[in-house]
Amino acid sequence: MAESRLKQTIRTLYTGSSQAATNFRYGLLAFDLATIAFFIATAPDFPTPFILAVDFVLGLLILADFLARLWIAPSKTRMLRQVYTLADILVILTLLLAPFLTTNFGFLRVVRALRLLHSYHVLRDLRRETAFFRRNEDVIVACVNLVVFIFVTTALVFVLEHGRNEDIVTYVDALYFTVATLTTTGFGDITMNDDVGRLLAVIIMVVGVALFLRLAQTIFQPRKVRYTCPDCGLTRHEPDAVHCKHCGRTIKIETDGKG
Numbered sequence: 001m002a003e004s005r006l007k008q009t010i011r012t013l014y015t016g017s018s019q020a021a022t023n024f025r026y027g028l029l030a031f032d033l034a035t036i037a038f039f040i041a042t043a044p045d046f047p048t049p050f051i052l053a054v055d056f057v058l059g060l061l062i063l064a065d066f067l068a069r070l071w072i073a074p075s076k077t078r079m080l081r082q083v084y085t086l087a088d089i090l091v092i093l094t095l096l097l098a099p100f101l102t103t104n105f106g107f108l109r110v111v112r113a114l115r116l117l118h119s120y121h122v123l124r125d126l127r128r129e130t131a132f133f134r135r136n137e138d139v140i141v142a143c144v145n146l147v148v149f150i151f152v153t154t155a156l157v158f159v160l161e162h163g164r165n166e167d168i169v170t171y172v173d174a175l176y177f178t179v180a181t182l183t184t185t186g187f188g189d190i191t192m193n194d195d196v197g198r199l200l201a202v203i204i205m206v207v208g209v210a211l212f213l214r215l216a217q218t219i220f221q222p223r224k225v226r227y228t229c230p231d232c233g234l235t236r237h238e239p240d241a242v243h244c245k246h247c248g249r250t251i252k253i254e255t256d257g258k259g
Helices: 002-015 019-042 049-072 076-081 083-096 106-115 122-129 131-161 171-182 195-220
Strands: none
Touching: 002 019, 002 049, 019 049, 019 106, 019 122, 019 131, 049 076, 049 083, 076 083, 083 106, 122 131, 131 171, 131 195, 171 195
């Protein structure tokens, strides 16, 4: 009985719509932002005793969060197949096993950024409470995805090329190369001289261009709102739509009262 009450309490915190549950999820989001900032700041450094200690504590906290979400998950198999879950497992392993690893896997911890806005029902909370987010959700999410890609890739470039490429000396050098390659500017002052670096540059260009195109499309395409039609399932509609353009059903889209 006590176990079922505890499980229900945890489920309410992670999925409930009360203000306390919403604040709890915002707190988790703030924790994510803080840990990601720490991972980005320490990714270029070889682990010191202090960094290893902080890593271990963060690993335990992230593990506790992971086990709580796994415990209350309606389908544990489905949850374990999600890319954000796999990213969490990878981060937890690199944090808890860091003292026993001889290689700096700091760049792998930055993949925790993949879960930003995609966990804890944060998107639902932001849609419900923030009119600005409802109006600009696609742009905000596209920007977050682009920033996440830049920092994850920068950490990867630094770890793989630092010490092998004389042009990649600092984390800023890796960031500069990543952005220059991602935008296809290609100034040529930093180049990759090995096969691994060149393949990495190709991936940055291909994925980066796709992300930039997605962001540009999101910014310049006619704005639509999210509302799932009960009949056909269409999720995007014009802000002033009263009928689903796909099946014709009358729909009632909630607005903030502004024209």
